[in-house]
Amino acid sequence: MARKYDHDLICDMYRSGKSIPQICKEIGCTSGAVIPALRKLGIVTRSISDAVSMSRLGSKSKQTHGYVFVRTGKYRRALEHRLVMEKELGRKLLDDEVVHHKDGNTANNTSDNLIVITRGEHTRLHHKNKSPALTDKQKMLVTLYLEGKSPLEIRTALGIKSQSFLYAALKKAGIEPRTSRRRNKQ
Incomplete structure (x- = not known):
């Protein structure tokens, strides 16, 4: 006798970004139960490459100069310190705004270590005690x-x-x- 599963629950889990194998593991069934439930509700399943991309959302990587990037989409990534300040401010940063690390550590992206300033202020801040070399x-x-x-x-x-x-x-x-x-x- 076939077991009945809550199709709405399966649908909600899938829409929240969970993969078919993750859903199967959580509710204790096989993909043979999940896939038909999704199709019955008219949901087109993701390709394997899309599923892999979804699983990488939010993953972090460190780049040159120590800046941390966060994956925000299949082909998109953003600098973590900018995302932190945008969340703190509740808006996107303006074109002329730059996020400065107070302690100089580009991997320290806590909101208390970050400050939003204009590009001009940022340039002056980094070059205030440097005089150009004379020939x-x-x-x-x-x-x-x-x-x-x-x-x-x-x-x-x-x-x-x-x-x-x-x-x-x-x-x-x-x-x-x-x-x-x-x-x-x-």
Whole structure:
């Protein structure tokens, strides 16, 4: 005598993402009971590749620089720290928003370690104590300038044709160029 199974229960379990083998194990039957129950309710069963993809949803993988990715669909994955903050905020992140790890550990994706800031703020935060490296010629130029030499004297001494090169090097070194004072012709 054939046993009767709750078709609605089987249907609900399948729709929640459980595979046919998982359903069989939970309710103690064979696939010969589950598949007909699903078909009777008009449910098209997933292919094996779809079932494998469903089983991988939520799986995590660590990538370069230690960032953790979470599988969110058959061919989709997302950075875990962004998902954590989107859940915390209750909305998607804006295009100009970046999630920053306070402790610098890109694998630590707890909400208390994450903060949402703009791209500009993030760039300033990571580069605030870094000054760009000067070439030897630029260092010499800055030294002469700080000794009080005029831009013309510096350009002549170093064989620089462009005055814009001189001012760009000063700006790169964080030095505000002296303004020249012109006398009014009377």
